[in-house]
Amino acid sequence: MTVNVVLRGIRVIDPLAGRDQVDMDVWLRSGRIEAIERRIRTDQAPTLDLARAPGLPEVVLCPGFIDLHTHLREPGGEAAETVQSGAEAAAVGGFTQVVAMANTRPAIDTPERLADSRRRARLAPVRVLSAAALTLGLRGRDMVDTAACAAAGAAAFTDDGRNAAPTRLLAEALRAAAEVDRVVLVHPEDEAMVTAANPDVPSVMRCPHRPPDCEVVAVEQALRALTQAGRGRLHLQHLSCAGSLELLRTARELDFPVTAEVTPHHLSMWLPFEREPDPPSLRKVNPPLRTEQDRRALVEGLREGLIDAVATDHAPHPAEDKVGDYADTAPGMIGLETALATCLTLGGMGGEWLPTLVERLTAGPWRVLGAAAGLREPRLRLGQPCSFVLFDPEEEWEVGAEPLRSRSGNTPLLGVRLRGRVLLTVHEGTIAHLSPALELPGLTAIPSA
Ligand SMILES: [Zn+2]
Incomplete structure (x- = not known):
C-alpha cells in the first residue's frame, strides 16, 4: 500500500x-x-x-511511539496474544517500537530463547524488541548469562511480573547489565509484604491486596541495590503511588541513574470506580489502581519529567482468566490500542500538555533504554x-x-x-x-x- x-x-x-x-x-x-x-x-x-x-x-x-512494557504472551500464551496480534494492536495505538517482557512460558532466560524471540519478531508490522529475564525462570535465585543474552539481542533485563530477587542479587545484576550497557527494569512490589497481606491466596501474582507500602518498600530496596552496585542503570516500572515518587525525587536529586514509567491506566483511573466493570476483575492489575490523590501525583510527576515515560503494561488474558472469584483472577489489562486516548481523555493530557505527552511516548522511553538496546531514535526524517x-x-x-x-x-x-x-x-x-x-x-x- x-x-x-x-x-x-x-x-x-x-x-x-x-x-x-x-x-x-x-x-x-x-x-x-x-x-x-x-x-x-x-x-x-x-x-x-x-x-x-x-x-x-x-x-x-510525530515520531512513532515507543512502549517500554508490553506482554505478548508468545510462547506459551498464544490464546491471549501473539507477537503478530500484539504488534498489530501496537500499530493501531501508534506504537512503532515495543519492548516485549520476558515472562512468557517458558521465560526468556537463555540466549537460545532470545534468539527464538528475535525470530518471531521479524515479520511483525512494528519493531518488537525482547527483554531478557534477570534470573532463571524469574525465580530470583540464579542470574541469567547477561553477556550471552545481550549478544543474542536482549534490549534490557527484567523479571517483570515478579520481584523475587533479593537486594544483593539485584545489585549483582545491575553491575552485570552495566557491563553490556543495558538497563535493569524492576517491577517494584515487595513479594513478602504482598503474601502477608493475602494469607489465603497461594499465587503472589494474583493476590488482590497490595497496599502502597508494598511498592514503596520495593522501590527503596531497588535504590539500595543500585547504591550497592555502584554502577548500572535502574528503571522503575509502572509506579502507582505518591510515596514512590517521593523516593524517586530524592534519588534523582542525588543523581542516581534511575528512571521511571507510569501506565495509562494509573494516569487515568482510580478506586472506587464510579461504575464497576463486569466482571470487576477487568480493573484488577498489578500494582493496583490507587486513589485519586495518587493519580494526580503521577500525572504531575509525568508532566515535570520526574517520570520519564508512559508505558502500557499491555497485559492480555483470555476471558476465562478474568471470571470467577476475584482473588483467583489474573491481573492486568490490555492497553496498546487505548493508550493515547486514555491519556488524552481520562488523564486530561490534551491542550498545553500535548507536546509533553508526545515526548513521554517517544523521546522519553528512547532515553530510558539508551542506544545500545536496539531502539531506533524517534525522529522525523x-x-x-x-x-x-x-x-x-x-x-x-x-x-x-x-x-x-x-x-x-x-x-x-x-x-x-x-x-x-x-x-x-x-x-x-x-x-x-x-x-x-x-x-x-x-x-x-x-x-x-
Ligand atoms: Zn510488572
Missing part, C-alpha cells in the same frame, strides 16, 4: 529535534515524509485539508524511511465498537467513548495501520484484510 498526498494544516511535533509547529503542510509519498513546509505546492500529489477551525486542536504528526504517527486529538471513538486487534479484550474501557485517535502509523516506511476515519486521496493498492 502506498500513499501520495499533501496533508494540510498539521501540527508537527518532534521532541528530539525541538520541533513543535502548527499549520504545516506534510507531503507523504510511498510511506516517506518528502517535505514538511508551511505551504507545499506540488502538482504531483493531491491535497487533503485537515486544518481545524481556530482554537481547535490540530491533527498531529525527510526523504527516507522512518517511523511516524498521525493522530487526531479530538476524534471520538468507542472502545470495542470496531474489533480490537489484540486477541484479548480485558479492559474496563470496553464501551467507553474516548477522544483521540491514531489515523495513520508508518513503520520504517511501510504503512502499519490506516484508520478507516482517514480517507486518503492518492492511496493505491488497499491491502486485503
Whole structure:
C-alpha cells in the first residue's frame, strides 16, 4: 500500500529535534515524509485539508511511539496474544517500537530463547524488541548469562511480573547489565509484604491486596541495590503511588541513574470506580489502581519529567482468566490500542500538555533504554524511511465498537467513548495501520484484510 498526498494544516511535533509547529503542510509519498513546509505546492500529489477551525486542536504528526512494557504472551500464551496480534494492536495505538517482557512460558532466560524471540519478531508490522529475564525462570535465585543474552539481542533485563530477587542479587545484576550497557527494569512490589497481606491466596501474582507500602518498600530496596552496585542503570516500572515518587525525587536529586514509567491506566483511573466493570476483575492489575490523590501525583510527576515515560503494561488474558472469584483472577489489562486516548481523555493530557505527552511516548522511553538496546531514535526524517504517527486529538471513538486487534479484550474501557485517535502509523516506511476515519486521496493498492 502506498500513499501520495499533501496533508494540510498539521501540527508537527518532534521532541528530539525541538520541533513543535502548527499549520504545516506534510507531503507523504510511498510511506516517506518528502517535505514538511508551511505551504507545499506540488502538482504531483493531491491535497487533503485537515486544518481545524481556530482554537481547535490540530491533527498531529510525530515520531512513532515507543512502549517500554508490553506482554505478548508468545510462547506459551498464544490464546491471549501473539507477537503478530500484539504488534498489530501496537500499530493501531501508534506504537512503532515495543519492548516485549520476558515472562512468557517458558521465560526468556537463555540466549537460545532470545534468539527464538528475535525470530518471531521479524515479520511483525512494528519493531518488537525482547527483554531478557534477570534470573532463571524469574525465580530470583540464579542470574541469567547477561553477556550471552545481550549478544543474542536482549534490549534490557527484567523479571517483570515478579520481584523475587533479593537486594544483593539485584545489585549483582545491575553491575552485570552495566557491563553490556543495558538497563535493569524492576517491577517494584515487595513479594513478602504482598503474601502477608493475602494469607489465603497461594499465587503472589494474583493476590488482590497490595497496599502502597508494598511498592514503596520495593522501590527503596531497588535504590539500595543500585547504591550497592555502584554502577548500572535502574528503571522503575509502572509506579502507582505518591510515596514512590517521593523516593524517586530524592534519588534523582542525588543523581542516581534511575528512571521511571507510569501506565495509562494509573494516569487515568482510580478506586472506587464510579461504575464497576463486569466482571470487576477487568480493573484488577498489578500494582493496583490507587486513589485519586495518587493519580494526580503521577500525572504531575509525568508532566515535570520526574517520570520519564508512559508505558502500557499491555497485559492480555483470555476471558476465562478474568471470571470467577476475584482473588483467583489474573491481573492486568490490555492497553496498546487505548493508550493515547486514555491519556488524552481520562488523564486530561490534551491542550498545553500535548507536546509533553508526545515526548513521554517517544523521546522519553528512547532515553530510558539508551542506544545500545536496539531502539531506533524517534525522529522525523525527510526523504527516507522512518517511523511516524498521525493522530487526531479530538476524534471520538468507542472502545470495542470496531474489533480490537489484540486477541484479548480485558479492559474496563470496553464501551467507553474516548477522544483521540491514531489515523495513520508508518513503520520504517511501510504503512502499519490506516484508520478507516482517514480517507486518503492518492492511496493505491488497499491491502486485503
Ligand atoms: Zn510488572
